[in-house]
Amino acid sequence: MSVNGTLIQLFHICPREMWLHTHGINMEHTSETVYDGKLLHETSYSQRPEKYTEITLSACFNNIPLTGKIDFYDAKQKIIHETKRSDKAEVAHEWQAKFYIWLLLLNDIPDVQAILEYPKLRTSTTVQLTSYDIQHLTNTITTIQHLQQSDKCPDKIKSKICKSCSYYELCYIEE
Ligand code: SF4
Known part of the structure; x- marks a missing residue:
């Protein structure tokens, strides 16, 4: 089984939630938060500037397949843009973004950073990857x-x- 950005995010919110999701128990249709998030994503996606591209990545680390889909990547500036509805799970959002930066690094694309954007709050956070973060992510994917x-x-x-x-x-x- 592969580990992707969604699992990284869910794990940092709640390992039980990640376990339920990965075992095919999905109740997202009952969640207003997820519905609002999807609407926000679709609205943002339709307004995506041409300079951003969608990329799908994969890599293998310690025999664990890793995958990720980045919707808004500015290849020229080397910046990932992630749009989020609220900052309630900001730590989990940051780890998802760090996972994507790491995936790019594993694909020989270094020096990438991410910007988490919260349009409803009119704020944003810049995310970078450190060697400590890579160690944390390697431990996390093993646990996942x-x-x-x-x-x-x-x-x-x-x-x-x-x-x-x-x-x-x-x-x-x-x-
Ligand atoms: S309600 Fe969600 S976040 Fe809380 S324990 Fe259950 S799965 Fe985890």
């Missing part, structure tokens, strides 16, 4: 691969973010 192969669903995180998660009812309905 173990979770993909495991039948045991990780524990609930009992965080305030659970209330906006599409799996909320699945996790808490019987409590």
